[in-house]
Every structure is written in C-alpha cells, then in structure tokens.
Amino acid sequence: MDDENDELVPQKQSLFPLTADDIVDNALQSLDEQQAKEVTKKAADEVVRIAVEKRKAEYRSDRAQDEMRNLINNANLLDDKVADYKINSTFETATGTTTVEIRKSKTNTTLIIIGVVVIVLLLTLMLVFMKW
Amino acid sequence: MLYLLLLIFISLVGVFYLRHRAASANQKRLTRSQENANLLKVLLELDVDSLDDLFKLYQVEFGESAARYARNTYQKWKSGDVRPNKQTFRRFLINLPRVMNFDLKCEVLRELREAYCPRGEYDVTVSIDDWKSTLTPLIEEIVQRATTAELPQSLQRRLTWLAENDATAAKVLLAESQARETGNAMTLLEKEFSNIEELLDNAPRNTRISHVLKLPLGSIKVHITRGSEDG
Numbered sequence: 001m002d003d004e005n006d007e008l009v010p011q012k013q014s015l016f017p018l019t020a021d022d023i024v025d026n027a028l029q030s031l032d033e034q035q036a037k038e039v040t041k042k043a044a045d046e047v048v049r050i051a052v053e054k055r056k057a058e059y060r061s062d063r064a065q066d067e068m069r070n071l072i073n074n075a076n077l078l079d080d081k082v083a084d085y086k087i088n089s090t091f092e093t094a095t096g097t098t099t100v101e102i103r104k105s106k107t108n109t110t111l112i113i114i115g116v117v118v119i120v121l122l123l124t125l126m127l128v129f130m131k132w
Numbered sequence: 133m134l135y136l137l138l139l140i141f142i143s144l145v146g147v148f149y150l151r152h153r154a155a156s157a158n159q160k161r162l163t164r165s166q167e168n169a170n171l172l173k174v175l176l177e178l179d180v181d182s183l184d185d186l187f188k189l190y191q192v193e194f195g196e197s198a199a200r201y202a203r204n205t206y207q208k209w210k211s212g213d214v215r216p217n218k219q220t221f222r223r224f225l226i227n228l229p230r231v232m233n234f235d236l237k238c239e240v241l242r243e244l245r246e247a248y249c250p251r252g253e254y255d256v257t258v259s260i261d262d263w264k265s266t267l268t269p270l271i272e273e274i275v276q277r278a279t280t281a282e283l284p285q286s287l288q289r290r291l292t293w294l295a296e297n298d299a300t301a302a303k304v305l306l307a308e309s310q311a312r313e314t315g316n317a318m319t320l321l322e323k324e325f326s327n328i329e330e331l332l333d334n335a336p337r338n339t340r341i342s343h344v345l346k347l348p349l350g351s352i353k354v355h356i357t358r359g360s361e362d363g
Contacts, residue, residue: 028304030297038234039301045235046309054316061320065327072334079336094320096346098328102339 061094068100075102168221169212171287174247175224175240176210182239189228189236198223229293238302241294245306245349249281252350260329261359263321267345267352271318274350278310281349310348317347325356332358 031039071089078085086103178186187206191199208214216224229237252274258266288294294303328341345352 026297028297028301031301035234035298035301039298039305042235042238042302043305046305050309050312050316053313054320057316057320058323061323061327065330068327068331072331075336075339076334093324093327093343095317095324096344096351098324098341098343100331100335100339100341102336104336104338 057094060092064091064093064098067091068098071100071102079104165215165218168218168225169209169215171225172209172216172221173212174243176206177243177247178239182236185236186224186228189232190223193228193231194223225291226293229291229299234298234302237299238306241299241302242306244283244287244291245281245303245310248283248287249349250277252277252352254350254352255355256352257355257357259357259359260325260332263325263354263356267321267354268318270352271314271345271347274347274352275311275314278314278347278349279307281307281310314347314349317345321345328356332356 067089068091071087075087078087082104084105086105087101089100091098091100175186176183183206187199187203190202202220205214209216209220229240232240252270254270256266256270282288283294293299324343328343332339332341341356343354343356345354
C-alpha cells in the first residue's frame with residue numbers, strides 16, 4: 001500500500017500548478033537557435049521603432065505648437081473686431097489630439113439681459129394689478 | 133382521455149424544445165461567423181508592409197488563384213461588405229500563423245492585443261497646474277495593464293498557436309514594448325501641457341480645451357481648465 005502511495009505522488013516535484021512566469025520562462029528557454037535569433041532581432045527593431053515614434057511625436061508637438069500660436073492670433077484678432085464668433089480646432093499632437101473651442105457671443109448675453117428685464121417688468125405689473 | 137392530453141402536452145413541450153434548440157444553434161453559428169469576420173478585420177488592420185508579407189505567404193501556401201481572390205476581396209472583408217467563409221478564416225488565422233516568421237507573428241499579435249485586450253478608458257478634468265498629479269497614476273495603471281494584459285481565454289482557445297513558444301516570446305516582447313510606449317507618453321506630455329498653458333495664457337477668456345491621450349491599451353480624455361488662480 002505504501003509503495004502505491006509513493007507512486008501516486010511523484011518525488012521532488014511541486015504539486016502546485018505552473019505560474020504564468022514559469023510558462024513564460026519555459027517558452028523562452030524552449031526556443032530553438034533560429035527562433036532565439038529572430039526574437040533578439042525583433043527586440044532590437046522594437047527599440048528603434050519606439051525611438052522613431054518618439055521623434056515623430058516630438059515633431060507633431062512642435063507643429064501643433066505653431067498651429068496653436070496661429071489660432072491664438074486669429075482668435076485675438078476676431079475678439080477685437082467681431083461680436084459673435086466660434087472657433088473649433090483640432091490638433092494632432094505628440095500623444096493624441098487636442099481640441100480647442102473659443103467662443104464669443106454678445107447676442108446671447110444681450111438676449112439674456114433683455115429677457116430678465118422683461119420678466120422683472122411683467123412681475124412688477126402683475127404685482128401692481130393685484131394690489132388694485 | 134387523460135393520457136391523450138398528457139401525450140399532447142409532452143409532444144408540445146418536445147416541439148418547443150427542439151425549435152428553441154435549433155434557433156439557438158443557428159444564432160450561435162451566426163455569432164461564430166461574425167466573430168470570425170471580426171477577427172479577420174483585425175488581422176487586415178496590419179500596416180502595408182506586413183499586409184504585403186501576409187499575402188505573399190498566403191500565395192505560397194494556398195496558390196496564386198486563392199491569393200488573387202484574397203487581394204481582390206480584402207477591402208470588402210475589411211469593410212464588412214463580404215463576410216469571409218470558414219475556410220478563409222482558417223487559412224488566415226489558423227494555418228498561416230504556423231508558418232509566419234517571428235516578425236509577422238509579432239505584428240499580428242500586436243493587432244490582436246490592441247483589439248481584444250481590455251482597455252483603460254478614462255475621462256478626467258484637470259487644472260493646468262495639477263495635471264501631473266491626476267494623470268500620473270492613470271498612466272501608471274495603463275503601463276501596468278500593458279505588462280499584464282492577456283487576450284481573452286475564448287480567443288486563446290481558438291487560436292491555439294498563441295500558446296506556442298515563439299508566440300509566448302512575442303507576447304512578452306510586445307508587452308514590454310507597449311509599456312515603454314505608454315511610459316514615453318508621460319515625458320511627451322510635459323511639452324504638450326506647456327503648449328496648452330501658453331494657449332490658455334494668450335487666448336480669449338472663453339476658451340475650452342480638451343486633450344485625448346491615446347495609448348496602446350487605453351485612452352484618457354482630459355478636460356483642461358485654467359490654473360487655480362483663475363478659479
């Protein structure tokens with residue numbers, strides 16, 4: 001009976017399942033020479049690709065900065081000359097896209113003020129009539 | 133009489149069960165076919181050079197005529213106008229990966245990871261003065277996500293080549309690469325926010341700015357307000 005139990009539990013082997021790290025280690029150690037060479041080459045290519053992407057991103061950032069400065073100039077010119085305007089701009093930048101919205105609307109402000117004045121007048125008239 | 137009624141009842145239940153099973157099997161088939169179409173679409177997102185390598189390999193493995201058909205139809209597969217059949221799916225995603233070189237396999241895996249690994253999507257509002265304290269932990273989380281991200285189990289069960297040694301090596305390599313790319317974004321953000329600050333300082337008052345930070349396994353939409361002195 002004891003002999004049978006010895007066979008059921010292999011000696012010098014963990015009963016715990018393999019961890020994710022073990023699987024990765026086993027996979028990397030099991031690569032043949034050609035595969036190992038390909039992995040090394042691809043890793044070097046990736047380093048270069050990331051560096052190139054970073055350089056491209058920096059270039060996009062510089063270009064976006066110029067475009068943003070132009071936008072500010074145009075918006076300030078409009079701000080001095082025009083009562084109502086709305087500018088929507090999107091810039092491709094180093095890490096994504098930046099969206100800028102600049103808006104000036106005197107009409108709305110005037111309409112709100114007129115609306116408030118009308119409501120106040122109506123309320124005053126109502127109160128006067130109710131007292132009568 | 134009672135037996136007859138019981139028999140009719142059992143027959144009705146049987147018919148209902150069989151119809152239900154047939155309908156659900158049909159739906160499952162459709163779902164699987166749609167799933168295959170989606171997987172092929174992801175594969176066809178490869179960059180031009182990799183796609184060219186893929187079609188060359190397709191020609192070597194399955195002949196000139198099949199390759200010509202694939203080249204002529206791939207835009208329709210990509211747009212969803214034509215749904216690829218099971219043979220096409222198997223050729224592209226089961227058979228070809230077994231003969232792909234490591235470079236192409238990595239590119240296929242990159243597309244699969246970007247399409248199927250869980251992504252971190254955030255929407256935050258920051259002030260131009262305190263963006264770093266809000267964004268740093270989110271970016272760190274996405275870096276961590278890139279390191280540990282796994283394709284869904286259902287996909288791994290279907291694409292068994294993903295478990296092979298070279299695919300495992302490709303996964304480790306891409307995880308590290310995507311984590312580095314995400315880390316680089318943090319450095320680049322310094323310059324981005326300096327540009328945005330300049331814009332906010334000089335633009336008219338009613339200026340709203342938002343920035344979408346795109347990362348390999350996530351994105352952060354950032355609404356930027358003026359510094360605290362402006363309220």
